[in-house]
Amino acid sequence: MWQVAWAAALILALAAGAGVAQDRADLSPAEARQLASTLLDAGDAAGALRVADALIQRDRGDFAAHMLRAQALQDQGRRGSARRAARTAYRLPASAEERFGAAYFLAHALARDGFLTHGQLWLRRAAQTAPDEASRKAVARDYDTFRSRNPMLFSMSASVTPSNNVNSGSNASSFRNPGIPWLPPEIEIDDSQKALSGYEAQLAAHLTWRLKPSATRMTALHLRADRTDVFLSSEAKALAPAARGSDYDRAGISLGITQKYRAEGARSVFSYGLWAGHDWSGGGNLSDTLRLTGQVERPISDRTAFTVSGQAERQMRLDSSARNATLTGVSLGLQHRLHNSDRVNLTLGWRDTSTESPGLRNSAMTARLDWTKAKPVAGLGFEAGLGFEWRDYPDSPYDPVDGRQDRRLSLDVAVEFQKVQYMGFSPRLEISAERNKSDVGLFDQRNMGVQLGFRSAF
Template identity: 30%
Template structure:
């Protein structure tokens, strides 16, 4: 009896909302049938009827999750955003299983995207991917995420750093160096060695920091884009050993930057030209360090599906507050090649020159960098290797008549653990090491670091 009464109520409500004449007992719609008809109306492009059916179902049972999902979709299709958003929120609050949470998150993202709130829509699509009951639906959420990301005028990247580091202050690996040659020869007639204090030697510690980069694409055409950019970064340290008069914040470094970026597709869609201009302020140890103005340009070209070439140039002007003024000019070129095995290899070469009134900031440098990415995971992680060398020459140095020459070798390996996935993010681990050999002991450095971070899976 109770079941028959419910069917009658549902049928009467449906007739009232849809505006049809009263149905006979044989034509009474059950809630399931009414729900199916509502879905059919959506599929047939009739959101008005779907909304009326959904409202009838909600009148019968306010906790009907599927009815709220149908109502959210129908209202969204009709452009009636506030009711659509409310119905989606109610559906999320009623969801109990992964399948229900997936459906509620997906419709919430669709409503937000229609409303123009695409950054929030991306968050809900990550939720949908997190609760997807199978790989097929997860891939659907990922595809929707990529589409919304492409349409979003805002793009924000947030990274965190937690990294043990053997040399947070770029200190010397030696405990002795030679005194300023001019001073030592005047006073002593020959070069004199001296002991380096604790602050001049390498200091081990834990780096803790974060970076926020965001851009707003204020104008876009099918082949070009204009972006306004903002970036914030800060890192501080916790020292491994207690050193009198020193704390990790003495080596803290932060930057604030704003800029403009331009992108344009060219070479029949196989190339892209990019240029950026940025101005910023940096702080070191809590005090203003330098202001800078930087301009960069690069041309990317894909001769084939397996090869990518990149050429670039850079100009920078730095006005020092706690460091000398300098001008920097740089050129770079690189090639990325996909191999028949599925692995990919990278080779890059760059050259730069820095001009300054201070000998400590006046140099020329060449750097060679290589990389190799494995196609097959290792123990469930995607792995990338890097190796490089640089040669830096200072014509003059207060420490040597022969100037200063630094030879640096560096290597790193990064593992991204793709089997560990939370809201579309994978943990990553980077082990890096570098060694600088200089003709001046003060500038011999060794560094080993371990960086723990997260990377987006899509």
């Protein structure tokens, strides 16, 4: 009981303005902080609050006193005041470890009051000042918990990609005359249609709102938006003076509703969705789209799962109604986790594009193999992908006899610098190379790009 008696004496002395904490060694700031902590442990939040207030009156920059005040207010149920006290502590000049404590306190205080999205933001601030690996793991674990409880999910990505072909132009200088009598056997490709170098600045955002789930269904509403701005290099401007980077800008927005369903006791998960979108190209309206998707995922074993996906899409072109198209496709996927926990995905697909425009009408077969390294190597995470697509344009006006066939090979390798983080985000570098070999030289393309962006570490 001596702690309580000491607390009472201290509080009375401070309230009377006697300055005991300054004049007596047993009432030093450090001992007063210890006393406030002892009172909190004993359940005397009111006494701890008076001690903390007295300490703050003596020194408004006392970080520990502000945090003690926040905890005392929290214990009294004064949650809004507790959060304000913790924010005041966070803004004070303090060590990284102290700022971590304030941010972590705030994150959980906000989550307890239902402000999960705001709590996730403060967890990211806590991650920025986490003093050790154990603290970072605690932040990641709590972030997953907050995210699972939060009906709203928000993600954003930004990247810059230098490329030798920002306009998807041709690497050939000419192509064979398809039979136009007044043109030469080889038709020269215009400079603006050739591959132009430069870089792309990309920004994308995805907002998801999950409705209250049932035992077997989960429904979500989605809003997606993306924009790509293209900037030409000085070499590209010299090659094609009439071309502008804005000619190749792209943007899109889409709204969707998705649902997942799994019957009680079943292993298969069914997913389906309906999407409506609008696209822009070169600063003008390009198309409206309506898309229906469906997927069935079924685990084969503890480490392997099989998926079947399908989609149907209607594109209403706003530049020319003759370019309206209906796309249908199906894909088969196999996901496998190796013994070292690396993940390997194999996807095979088929797609058909039906349209009145013979230059756009085509069918395609695709194959892709992806690998993701489970454990980082020297703080680096690795991903790689290899893709192949064969596309047939049977009625291409560029080759009315045999049609046009494209064979596209792509390779991309990504490295994530996981030891470098800012608010839980790590820089990610992706190197991609793509080669499209076409029977028509106008569509013969090579593209190499280096993309620098950021990815959430949790």
